[in-house]
Amino acid sequence: MTTSAETTARLSVTCPDKPGIVSAVTTFLYHHGVNITELDQHSSDPYGGKFFLRLEFQTPTLDVTGDALARAFGELVAKRYDMEWWISFAAIKPRMAILVSKHDHALMELLWRWQRGDLRVDIPMVISNHPDLREAVEGFGVRFEHVPIDAATHAEAEAKMSALLDGHADFIVLARYMRILSPGFVADWPHQIINIHHSFLPAFVGADPYQQADQRGVKLIGATAHYVTADLDQGPIIEQDVGRVSHRHSVPDLRRLGRDLERQVLARAVRWHVEDRVIVHGNKTVVFS
Amino acid sequence: MTTSAETTARLSVTCPDKPGIVSAVTTFLYHHGVNITELDQHSSDPYGGKFFLRLEFQTPTLDVTGDALARAFGELVAKRYDMEWWISFAAIKPRMAILVSKHDHALMELLWRWQRGDLRVDIPMVISNHPDLREAVEGFGVRFEHVPIDAATHAEAEAKMSALLDGHADFIVLARYMRILSPGFVADWPHQIINIHHSFLPAFVGADPYQQADQRGVKLIGATAHYVTADLDQGPIIEQDVGRVSHRHSVPDLRRLGRDLERQVLARAVRWHVEDRVIVHGNKTVVFS
C-alpha cells in the first residue's frame, strides 16, 4: 500500500490561534482511521494571531465517507475553534478556465503541462479577446471562446464571460490577459483568479513593465503570480522569481527572458493553488509548498 | 506577552511512522500548558517509514519544570512510539568549538556573527594546527589553542584536542580545517562535527576542488556543509549553494567567489544545527528550515 494521487485528500484550516488546535484536529482524524502524510502549520502570532493548517491524508483507511468525515469535522472540531476550512479530494479535479489575449507563452505552458498529466485539472475552456490563438488551443482538444472586449462593450463582454464560466469553472487563470476586469467580475471569484504579472511586484505596476525595467536600469527582472482583487496589481502574491540581466539586454531581450520567468512562476502558482497549498491571509498568502 | 528566545524550547523526535503520533505529542504538551509556536513534521514513507517531528514552544505557561516535562514525555509518549528524541531550551546556549587551519574567512564569519549576537552559542575555544590566526581570534576575546599536527604526531595531536574539547564543547565546526580527522575522533562526536567543503558535493571530492572545477569547466561552483563521518566528504549534507562562473574566472577568482559561498552556507548550516532544525536520517538530513 502506497500513497496515491487518486486517494489523497487535503484539509485546509484558518482560525484564531490558541493552544490545542493541532491536537484536536489530528486526534479527530486519528479516530477516523486517517493516516496523515503531510502536515504544515503556521501562526501569524501565537498570542492572538491567526492559525493556518494544511493536512494531506490518504482515504483508503477512512471509516466513513468523505462527506460524513467533513460533516463530522465541521460539527465536532471546526465550530469549537471558529474555523474557516475546506476538505478536498484529489480524485475530483478542479476546473481551470484560462483567459488570454495574444501572448501565448503562459497559455502554452499550462496547456502543455496539463496535456502530459503534470497538472491535475480539467480545462473547460480558454477565453480570449482575440481570435488568434483558436487553432493552438483547439489543437489540444480544448474549447476556445472568442469574446471581444473594448471600452464600449466591457460590461456586455464580461456578462458573456460570466455566462460561460459560471458553474463550469472552479478558478480562472489570467495567462497574460491584457484587459482589466471590473470589480464586480472580480468579486464573483474571490481568490479564485490567478494573474501572472511581468515584473517583481510591487516594482513596475501598470503597463509595459519590461520597458519600465529597461528605463530604470535594474539588474534583475522578475515575474509575480498573484490573486486578482479590485486593486490592480495589488492582490495577494503567490509566487515570484527573478532572472539576471545587464546593460547588454534590450527591451526585446527582457521580454524574451521574462517569458521564461512568467511560465515558470505561473506554473508553480497554479500547481500550489490546485493542491490547496495556498491560504490567503488579508493581502498576503501562506504557501505550504 | 510575546515569544522570546530566552523562553523558547524545542522538541525533536524521530520514530517509526504510524498514525496518532502528532496527536499524542501535541495533546501531551497541551495538557501541560504549552503553546506550540512552530511544528514541522516529515515522513520518509507513511507506510513503514520513519517519522520526524520538530516543535518549538514557549515555556512561561508550562505547569512543571523543564526537567519534569522531559521526564514525563519520555515515560508517557516516547516509549509508546519508540522515539529517539531530545528537548532543548534556548536559554542554555550550546558550546561550539571551531577547528581551523590557515584560511580565515569561514572562521571570521562565525566569530563575527557570534559577536553581534546573530548566533546563539558560546565559543569555548578555537583550535588550529597553525599559529597564524591567534591574534585575530583573541581579538574577539576567544581562547585560541595551537595544536600542531602532522602524520607522525597525528594520534598525539588528536588526543590533545580531545582533552581540550571533552566536556567543554557540545559540537565542533571545521571552518576550513585541512587535516583529516581519524575515525576514532569522529566517532566521539556523532553528527556533532560540521564541515564546510568547498564544492557542491558529490562533485569534486578530495583536494583542491576549485582547481578541479576549473579543469572540468563547470559553469557553477558551490559549497557544501555536512556532518563529518568516517567516510571523507561523504557525510550527511546539511546545506549547499552555488554561484555562477564563466571562462573569465581563473582559479584564484573561483577561490575568491567560493569563499563567499562557503561563508554563507556554513553560517546557515550552523544556525540550523544550533536551533535543532537538522535531524540526521541515515546518510541524509531532514532540515526544518
Add this chain to the structure above:
Amino acid sequence: MTTSAETTARLSVTCPDKPGIVSAVTTFLYHHGVNITELDQHSSDPYGGKFFLRLEFQTPTLDVTGDALARAFGELVAKRYDMEWWISFAAIKPRMAILVSKHDHALMELLWRWQRGDLRVDIPMVISNHPDLREAVEGFGVRFEHVPIDAATHAEAEAKMSALLDGHADFIVLARYMRILSPGFVADWPHQIINIHHSFLPAFVGADPYQQADQRGVKLIGATAHYVTADLDQGPIIEQDVGRVSHRHSVPDLRRLGRDLERQVLARAVRWHVEDRVIVHGNKTVVFS
C-alpha cells in the same frame, strides 16, 4: 536603419594570443564598411595562451559580398595570426536535428520555441528509437523518423541515422536520447552534438541521476548541457543550472523539478550554439553569452 537578424553576421576566431589581434581584425572590417555591434574576447593567458574573439556585425554597409569578405579575411588576417575561424550569416538558418527517446519535455521545449520563432533554426527531422512521439512531432509539421536501436542492431541503426542526417543537418540535439552513441558516430559530428544531462555534472554521471541525488541527500539538483565526445558525460560543458530541493521531495518530485531545469538549460545552450556564442577550448567552452 537598425540592426536586424536578417542582416546580422558573426565572426568567431581562435588563435594563439599575441598583441595586435583585435586591432588587425577590427581594422580589416572597418575598411570594408562593417559596423561592429558586439565584440567579445577572451584570453586563456595573455602570455602564450589562446585568444578567442566573437564579433557580431551588420552587413548592409559591406563593400563586398559575404563570400569575398570571408576570402579576404582568410588571406589577409587569419593566416598571419594562425587563426581557426568562421563567419556565419544569420539569414542562413542552421539545420538542427533532434534525437529523442520517450521523455518529451526537452523535445517539446525546442519544438515550441522553434514554432513561435524564438529559435532561428530549421528542423529537418526528429529521430527516435521509439515510435511514441510521432504524433506530437508531426503535429508541429516536422518529419519524424523511427529508428529502433538495441545492442544487436546498434551499428546498423547508427548507419541508418547517419544516412538520414548526413547533408541534412548541421548539428544534433540529444533531447533525452537514452542510447549511447558510438565513438565513430560522435567523431562525425565534432562539437556538433549537444546533450542535456539531468544532473550538475560532474556529479551523478551515468544512469538515473535523480535516484542518485536522492540517495546522496543533496540540497540542490541540476542539469547540464554539454557537447558529446567519446567520453560519456565528459564533454565540454555549455551551460548548467540548479534548483533547490529538500527532504520533502521524493524521486518523482526530483524528476518533475528536474524537467523544468533541463528545459531551461537546454534551451539556453542551443540558443548560444545557434548564435555562435560557444567556442570549444580543449574540454571546456568559452561562452560569449
Add this chain to the structure above:
Amino acid sequence: MTTSAETTARLSVTCPDKPGIVSAVTTFLYHHGVNITELDQHSSDPYGGKFFLRLEFQTPTLDVTGDALARAFGELVAKRYDMEWWISFAAIKPRMAILVSKHDHALMELLWRWQRGDLRVDIPMVISNHPDLREAVEGFGVRFEHVPIDAATHAEAEAKMSALLDGHADFIVLARYMRILSPGFVADWPHQIINIHHSFLPAFVGADPYQQADQRGVKLIGATAHYVTADLDQGPIIEQDVGRVSHRHSVPDLRRLGRDLERQVLARAVRWHVEDRVIVHGNKTVVFS
C-alpha cells in the same frame, strides 16, 4: 612573465558610437607595446548611440610612461572620437571613505575584506553620526570620526564632513548611513558615492523597506547598490540581488536575511567600482563584470 595587479592598468571610454573606434584604440595601444588582457565594449545603439569600452592591460612592456601614454591617447585618439575617458593604474589604490550610522554589518564586511587584501583600496576614515562603532573601526587601525547630524545642524555637519573628505577620499560608500545627504553635498561627488539600499529598487523606496516588504507579502527580498544622486533612491543601479522568503519570516527575520544580501551586493558593487568596471550612462550603468 604573468599578469599582476601591480602592473595592471585600465582604460575606460565613453563616446558617440561610430565605426572604427575599437580599431583606433587597440592600434594605438599596440604601437606603444601594450598587451591587452581584457576588452569589453558595449553600444547602446550602433546607429547614433553611445559607445562604451573598457580595456585592461599590462604596463611592463609599455614604451613610454603612464602619463605620456595618457597624454598621447588624449591627443591622438580621444579628441578624434569625442571621448570621455580615463586611465587608471592599479598600483595607485583609490581612497574609500565610509559613512555609517549604527548598523555595522555593511561596514564590517568592507573593513574585513580590506583587511585581508580582498579590496584594493586605502581607507582614510570612517565617519559616523553616532559614536557607537568607534571601537570596532579603530580595532582595524582605521580612523573614526564622529560627526553628529540632525535637522538643525545638517548644513554644518555636512560642511564638517566635506572638510574631512575633500582631498582625502576618491569615493564614498554609504554603508547604511541613515541620513539623507543634501543635493549640494551629492553634487560634489558625482557618481562617487555608492549607497546600499535594503530592497530591490524600485520596490520599497524610502524608510523601513523590510517592514514594507512584510506588509506587501513579497516572496523575495532584495538589496540594491546604486550611485547617489539628488533624487533619493533613484540613482544609477550598480548591482542587485534577492533571497527567497516565506510566510514563516517575521520582519526581524527579513532584516537578518537582508543583512546577508546587503553585504554581498555592496561588496560586489564596491569591487566593480574600484576596478573601473562601472560606467554611468544617464541614469543607468554599464557594468563590465
